[in-house]
Amino acid sequence: MDALIAQLQRQFRDYTISLYQQGFLDDQFTELKKLQDDGSPDFVAEVLTLFFEDCVKLISNMARALDKTTGTVDFSQVGASVHQLKGSSSSVGAKRVKALCVSFKEYCEAKNYEGCVRCLQQVDIEYKALKTKLQDMFNLEKQIIQAGGRVPQVDIN
């Protein structure tokens, strides 16, 4: 059993580090993890749930605002949603999503329709990718706990 736990912990550690290295996560995510403790054991999961909900909501707002069939495109509307997504993604440490929002915002300000549509598509792909990755990470955590082990603190140097 110990060998299994050790193996799972190693896997978990490696996987987490890779997420940082690939730019999915940044320091802010580490900070979030620090806030999780015995008093709030599911804090990170809760916050990420909220974040992904926000993503869905905001992306649909953006899509609606960029919909040419309803009339002229309201770039300020798009910009507002992008701005909010930027805020929440930076708060959870979703590095790639945040970076996308920065360029997305620039396109909005330039009223570059194609640029905005492209960014919207990318944001959609990006947040879903992150969600999958994090799900895998949480699954690993779950396995470790089920095997009777403790989830290790991963030090991102």
Next chain:
Amino acid sequence: MTMEQEIEVLDQFPVGMRVLAVDDDQTCLRILQTLLHRCQYHVTTTNQAQTALELLRENKNKFDLVISDVDMPDMDGFKLLELVGLEMDLPVIMLSAHSDPKYVMKGVKHGACDYLLKPVRIEELKNIWQHVVRKSKLKKNKSSVSNGAANSDKANRKRKEQYEEEEEEERGNENDDPTAQKKPRVLWTHELHNKFLAAVDHLGVEKAVPKKILDLMNVDKLTRENVASHLQKFRVALKKMSDEANQQATRAAIESQLMQMSSHKGLGGFYHHRGIPVGSGQFHGGATMMRHYPSNRNLGRLNSFAGEMFQPVSSSFPRNHNNGGNTLQGLPLPQLEELQINNNINKAFPSFTSQQNSIMVAPNNLLLLEGHPQSSSPGFSPHFEMNKRQEHWSNTVLSTNIPQSDVHSKPDNLEWNAFCDSASPLINQNLDTNTTSFCRNTDFRSTNAAQTDFFYPLQMNQQPTNNSGPMTEAQLFRSSNPNEGLLMGQQKLQSGFMASDAGSLDDIVNSLMTQEQSQSEFSEGDWDLDGLAHSEHAYEKPYFPFSLSA
């Protein structure tokens, strides 16, 4: 607050500092809430600026600091910032994902104490309490600075002239029907009245001139006329009480002294010893006694208020000192004087004219306006109206007490009679009890909240609702009507001239105090998020657990 009590509260600070967090982004709000909890602040959250305003307006003493996001759909964060600064004068910290300096500038211009960029780090939040301290310090400095200037001789002379000039004006006013109110009415809130008291205190009641008071108070849109009429009422009430005290004290003093001082100088010596006119001397003495105990400030106010309220009708009620309930009926001071005379006539009560001011008349319109806007004659409201209010209040309180009404650990009349008989020392006991349990709540309360010290039980019941278990309906009700309950309560005390009512009020106070204590016990150290999530349920959207299955 006494020095010890102030220190006690400060020791806790910034732990328990009450923060209101506003952000329409639920992710950020959740994170902010957790960060603030980690700093050991007491947090209330809302994702709507409008709700935040309502919360603040409901009771401005409920929060020490506001943190708000800039971009919100229902109201611009800067607008909220402005309104909070204007109406409540609380420190506001702005939060934004905009790092653009022009936004920062905008924040500063609108009066923000600080501007934080998202993502917020906990280190930044650990120091935000400095804004609360700074703000309260500024307020104190303002009044003492203007007071210092007023002490020069030249200013004194000028003031005297002004005073005489204004005195004539006021005498003219007194000829009018004193119950007639000028329109538009100024709502003399607790906070406003406190400022008024502080100003008069600084100036000294003899030299308190409306213009000077107005300057010290430094309140926007308050006119000299508002202050003048307020001051006039206050003076009238003081005079009445002083006269009342005179008569009472003289009579009682003679009796007691004849008994005590048989071997001494006798009556002549007694009078001589007292020096100052009996009434005002005793009054000052009473004031002095009361000054020492923070709650007595309010006792004084209640008494004075009662005095003002009931002087005209007091003749219809028997002055029965044995009836405990009668004490607050409207003749509290005379009884107080009497007992002090009996106990300790030889203690030279210094005549602190300034202290006399601490027995402030809570103007009738203060309570009546807030509680019952329809009342038109604040100074002389009919007896029956008071009854209605006190019934309503006791009904209100009783109904909210239903969940825990079986907790009556204290003896029935202890507090009530103690309060009646010799207000000062025992009130202090009450306050101590309240303060300790209050501190256990790990809540920081600004000294402005001292306004309602005696009714800590009522107000404090609203505190635990934020950090204890699920909010019951009763708790919600209480927290949504803090002022009304408090004000009614104050009125109830004053109108407690019926012996039967004294008992019921006492029960209420008892059960409230014990209820509050048991609640605070529960919530002690209860910082865990689940509890908080429940209590803040009203403001947060429920979240769905992060689904681990694809």
